Amino acid sequence: MWDILNDTVFKTWMSGGPLMIGLAALALVIYGSILQVMIYFRRLKELRKDEYEWCHWIEKPDDSSGLIGDMICYTQRGVDSTKELRFRFEMLHRRLIQPLDRQIRFSTTIVSAAPLLGLLGTVVGMLATFLGLSVSYGGNSLDLVAGGISEALITTQTGLMLAIPAMFFLSSARSQRRDLHYFLTQLEARTLKQYEKNGFSENI
Numbered sequence: 001m002w003d004i005l006n007d008t009v010f011k012t013w014m015s016g017g018p019l020m021i022g023l024a025a026l027a028l029v030i031y032g033s034i035l036q037v038m039i040y041f042r043r044l045k046e047l048r049k050d051e052y053e054w055c056h057w058i059e060k061p062d063d064s065s066g067l068i069g070d071m072i073c074y075t076q077r078g079v080d081s082t083k084e085l086r087f088r089f090e091m092l093h094r095r096l097i098q099p100l101d102r103q104i105r106f107s108t109t110i111v112s113a114a115p116l117l118g119l120l121g122t123v124v125g126m127l128a129t130f131l132g133l134s135v136s137y138g139g140n141s142l143d144l145v146a147g148g149i150s151e152a153l154i155t156t157q158t159g160l161m162l163a164i165p166a167m168f169f170l171s172s173a174r175s176q177r178r179d180l181h182y183f184l185t186q187l188e189a190r191t192l193k194q195y196e197k198n199g200f201s202e203n204i
Helices: 002-014 019-043 051-059 066-076 082-134 138-197
Strands: none
Touching: 019 082, 019 138, 051 066, 051 138, 066 082, 066 138, 082 138
């Protein structure tokens, strides 16, 4: 059964023409890029800790632990003004958000290329179809028409099948990126509030 299934899939894939090789390579790049984004967020899952807990750590950095603890220690260690504190948080934003933004932009670009490549296959397939219709003798004409239609449909379908799930993943990634930005903003606001309560000035 598996042999029959594999043979059917292989024949269907090959009937899409040479552009299917490009779509296969593009699929590896797309989902490799999305996998990197998912792994990145997997490492940041600790940021979902209870807000009460990390708010306590802002007041007492020595009690902190894990990734949030590292962020708190980085932003507070050796800081003697709110200006320097804001600078530390700006650097933290750049370190965490900017690489993620670059990866999401890259993934979005290559995902949008999948249906375009499928559309190119459609154009190539339709040209083969018109060529088959222009041939006057029977058997070869039917083969060319069938091959052209097959190539036109399969490449378009493959391009859409690559792009649509990837767009859902990217939508989820953008939502998690907003959550990360919100967390960092909250952490900064609460830390600044604590420092102002302790009597730190804007500049020292």
